[in-house]
Amino acid sequence: MQDKPIALVTGANQGIGLQIAKDLAAHGFTVLVGSRDFERGQVAATEVGADARALQLDVTNPASIAAATERIRAELGRLDVLINNAAISNTNKRPGQSVEEYAKTTRPSNVSLDEMRAVWDTNVFGVLAVYQAMLPLLRQAPAARIVNVSSGVGSLTTNSDPAFPYRAIFGPVYPASKTALNALTLAMALELEPEGIKVNAVSPGFTKTNLNGYAGTETVEEGAREAVRVALLGADGPTGKFTRWENQTIPW
Numbered sequence: 001m002q003d004k005p006i007a008l009v010t011g012a013n014q015g016i017g018l019q020i021a022k023d024l025a026a027h028g029f030t031v032l033v034g035s036r037d038f039e040r041g042q043v044a045a046t047e048v049g050a051d052a053r054a055l056q057l058d059v060t061n062p063a064s065i066a067a068a069t070e071r072i073r074a075e076l077g078r079l080d081v082l083i084n085n086a087a088i089s090n091t092n093k094r095p096g097q098s099v100e101e102y103a104k105t106t107r108p109s110n111v112s113l114d115e116m117r118a119v120w121d122t123n124v125f126g127v128l129a130v131y132q133a134m135l136p137l138l139r140q141a142p143a144a145r146i147v148n149v150s151s152g153v154g155s156l157t158t159n160s161d162p163a164f165p166y167r168a169i170f171g172p173v174y175p176a177s178k179t180a181l182n183a184l185t186l187a188m189a190l191e192l193e194p195e196g197i198k199v200n201a202v203s204p205g206f207t208k209t210n211l212n213g214y215a216g217t218e219t220v221e222e223g224a225r226e227a228v229r230v231a232l233l234g235a236d237g238p239t240g241k242f243t244r245w246e247n248q249t250i251p252w
């Protein structure tokens, strides 16, 4: 088995995930570039560097997850870092529709259950499915780390504050999927604490990517850095935390 640490980044063919993959490669990792479209993963892997491998991985597809897991087991035998980055913000926002307008059509009273299920399928159940599949490989590593890429918009504490300016867009689809992901993060951290595997959630900040039609204010380099910092935590680092750059705690 190789000495060099091995990382898997889901949804690494573009955006923040691609940048996390590049940064981990620069830190000396063999990087598995997760992509639901294998060819786009191959293009991204070329950008990531010599020791990057495209890995077909659709986090909503059990057969894809099983095949990816088997490939890592057979080729590499373990996983040191898992970055659960893949996510979607919606499936049916109309082109040109603002986030505020979309939020009005996805309130608890009028949200389509199919829309909510589709987003949670990727952002919540997809993360749990990948976690369950990869755990035996993570347990083969000496000090595995899991980073769940969440969002500040999922913070119940922040959204409960009447002074928070963006609370009008808190709703059951994307924001609550990140709240649920935060809950999963804590449950995973508690489960793995006795084994020394650290599980943390991070928020990249409002980053210029496809997810928000490139409306974000941060660069992907800025968006990736907290996930990378947390992936590299030493034995004395925390587990079960939710932070943004640089190590600022976000209330759950």
Ligand SMILES: NC(=O)c1ccc[n+]([C@@H]2O[C@H](COP(=O)([O-])OP(=O)(O)OC[C@H]3O[C@@H](n4cnc5c(N)ncnc54)[C@H](OP(=O)(O)O)[C@@H]3O)[C@@H](O)[C@H]2O)c1
Pocket: 010, 011, 012, 013, 014, 015, 016, 017, 035, 036, 037, 057, 058, 059, 060, 084, 085, 086, 087, 088, 122, 126, 149, 150, 151, 152, 203, 204, 205, 206, 207, 208, 209, 210, 211, 212, 216
């Ligand atoms: N951008 C922001 O402002 C912001 C803020 C807070 C949190 N985040 C979080 O940051 C993470 C990365 O988002 P991003 O902004 O970089 O968005 P992005 O550019 O849209 O990238 C999302 C990635 O997830 C992949 N993906 C979607 N569904 C998938 C599935 N079923 N299986 C595997 N991969 C899938 C996408 O693949 P395709 O290319 O095939 O679609 C893409 O590679 C997400 O967790 C997001 O919620 C982003």
